[in-house]
Amino acid sequence: MEIFNDLLKFKIVDIIDVFLVALLLYYIYKLVKGTVAINIFIGIIIIYAVWKLTDFLEMFMLHNIFDGFIKVGIIALIVVFQPEIRKFLLMVGSTNFSGRRKFFKHFRFLKTDTGNETKVEVIISACTKMAASRTGALIVFERNNNLDFLSASGDEMNISVTQPIIESIFFKNSPLHDGAIIVKNNTVKATRVILPLNNEKTIPKRFGLRHRAAIGVTEKTDALALAVSEETGHISYFKDGEFIVFEDIDELTALIKQDLI
Secondary structure (H helix, E strand, O other): OHHHHHHHOOOHHHHHHHHHHHHHHHHHHHHHOOOOHHHHHHHHHHHHHHHHHHHHOOOHHHHHHHHHHHHHHHHHHHHHOHHHHHHHHHHHHOOOOOOHHHHHHOOHHHOOOOOOOOOHHHHHHHHHHHHHOOOOEEEEEOOOOOOHHHHOOOEEEEEEOOHHHHHHHOOOOOOOOOOEEEEEOOEEEEEEEOOOOOOOOOOOOOOOHHHHHHHHHHHHOOOEEEEEOOOOOOEEEEEOOEEEOOOOHHHHHHHHHHHHO
């Protein structure tokens, strides 16, 4: 009877509270999914569950041990999850609430078809052709994190994505071929963009500055990146600061489409 009375006291604020907690956990999971941090995240959930269980069962000695770990572990977690915390704060800070569509776009599981999605096949086709001619290229896909702070380092554009446009931008004699381009939806947002380099991660010597820049931008933001090697003609895909392995062009296309959802 007491439980039934408690259920009757369940208010709309409680529903909002549960929804916001679920949303927060969802975004944390999305940030750490596919990284080493996911194992740490799962471990934290287990420790927290045990901590609450020992409190419920009144196992005072074990509870005090886990209680001390929870309190001291907060500082350690800030150090361990520093890249993920930075991404989360950047994601929150870059959210634009000026329009309903832009607002819901940040809640990607509620995203609807706007008819303006990135033409991944067109970009991959251009990369394949550039790879065959040993034309270097670096393409960044903007997702939730606003990349205007990077666009400002290059030439801001507003060009629809087509295969000839992509190829002409990275043509060796083109004044726009240096640096990266940023693609947002189906638009080339900026060209000749200077990206932050990663100097900490060890990568094979056959990879150059384009690949270090691709690692840097995908490590510091939630962007995706494609790099075409001028030396080998190899196409590389980057996400969360890591090389993403793929078997063929079809699988690469599918991966990018999935990551852009």
